[in-house]
Amino acid sequence: MIESQPVEAASAVSADSIAAFVDDARRLEATVQEVFLGQPEVTRETVIAFLAGGHLLLEGVPGLGKTLLVRTLAAALRLTFSRIQFTPDLMPADITGTTILREDEHGRRIFAFQPGPLFAHLVLADEINRATPKTQSALLEAMQERTVTVGTETHVLPSSFFVLATQNPLEMEGTYPLPEAQLDRFLFKVMVPFPTASVLRDIARQTTQPAPAVEPVLDEGQVLGMMRVARAVPIATPLVDYAVALTLASHPESSSLDTVRRYVHAGASPRGMQALITGAQVRALLEGRYNVALEDVQALAHPALRHRILVNFEGQSEGLTSDAIVDRILEELPVP
Numbered sequence: 001m002i003e004s005q006p007v008e009a010a011s012a013v014s015a016d017s018i019a020a021f022v023d024d025a026r027r028l029e030a031t032v033q034e035v036f037l038g039q040p041e042v043t044r045e046t047v048i049a050f051l052a053g054g055h056l057l058l059e060g061v062p063g064l065g066k067t068l069l070v071r072t073l074a075a076a077l078r079l080t081f082s083r084i085q086f087t088p089d090l091m092p093a094d095i096t097g098t099t100i101l102r103e104d105e106h107g108r109r110i111f112a113f114q115p116g117p118l119f120a121h122l123v124l125a126d127e128i129n130r131a132t133p134k135t136q137s138a139l140l141e142a143m144q145e146r147t148v149t150v151g152t153e154t155h156v157l158p159s160s161f162f163v164l165a166t167q168n169p170l171e172m173e174g175t176y177p178l179p180e181a182q183l184d185r186f187l188f189k190v191m192v193p194f195p196t197a198s199v200l201r202d203i204a205r206q207t208t209q210p211a212p213a214v215e216p217v218l219d220e221g222q223v224l225g226m227m228r229v230a231r232a233v234p235i236a237t238p239l240v241d242y243a244v245a246l247t248l249a250s251h252p253e254s255s256s257l258d259t260v261r262r263y264v265h266a267g268a269s270p271r272g273m274q275a276l277i278t279g280a281q282v283r284a285l286l287e288g289r290y291n292v293a294l295e296d297v298q299a300l301a302h303p304a305l306r307h308r309i310l311v312n313f314e315g316q317s318e319g320l321t322s323d324a325i326v327d328r329i330l331e332e333l334p335v336p
Helices: 015-035 040-051 066-075 092-096 138-145 197-207 220-231 237-249 258-263 270-286 294-299 301-305 313-317 322-332
Strands: 055-059 081-085 097-103 109-115 122-126 147-150 153-156 162-167 186-191 264-266
Touching (some): 015 040, 015 220, 015 270, 040 066, 040 186, 040 220, 040 270, 066 081, 066 122, 092 097, 092 138, 097 147, 109 153, 186 270, 220 270, 237 294, 237 301, 237 322, 258 264, 258 313, 258 322, 294 301, 301 322
Parallel strands (some): 055 162, 122 162
């Protein structure tokens, strides 16, 4: 499940804190959109995942700017950033770090831990599905617990640790699909669509000019403060019940929907429900409201649930995707 973080009570969050959150979050969005053109929904869902304290999986064909989005987000934050290019020969120690023999100030040889690229605030796991399951599993503890265990020692990662992974739905030869346990660690799975003709023209114009400079707009203290404000956004009990109902409706053994019972092999986990709630809290603030609305939960149903719903063989043969299943659930499930 998503790790709970201490937050202030809703009544303790001042109007100034809320106003600062909205201003800072929108500046972050605007800064990213100056470079990552024409994908406002992708940018917003990325910012929501980051400020909700979760991890993000980006999927799209090559050349759509997935890596550019992550690098721009990193440049807009005064946080440490590292990029890991996943390949079939990558080993777990290449990510987490390892124990090495070194000399101390007295000339004595000692064993010391050498941190790997995972020890950063923002980590880009590029083409994550190209690494072997053994290497992919090195991320599991880090993404869930924000710790890395090497040997008998456990090392703590930054509080604002954020993994942004990319994968290409094409060229599946030589890749290792992410296991369900790892997919479930991602707060959202965001699909990056092909740009429209007008956006392609904007990209062409930007290509012939010097790249716009990205100035950092937030530091770690501001980010952690924004996370606390977001967690304190109130959500009414009927909306919590709706998020629960969305999750249960994705399970064939408990769903009242014929489509789910017939075409779904496994439904969303409790992490899916948590992703709906925590993401909706951030989205409400970005929309200028200090309370979660029904539209916030519904708007995030696809990124929160699509990678947690497994379509069975019959559904795949009918051409159904997990997005189509989420569409059916949203259409047929009664709203509060």
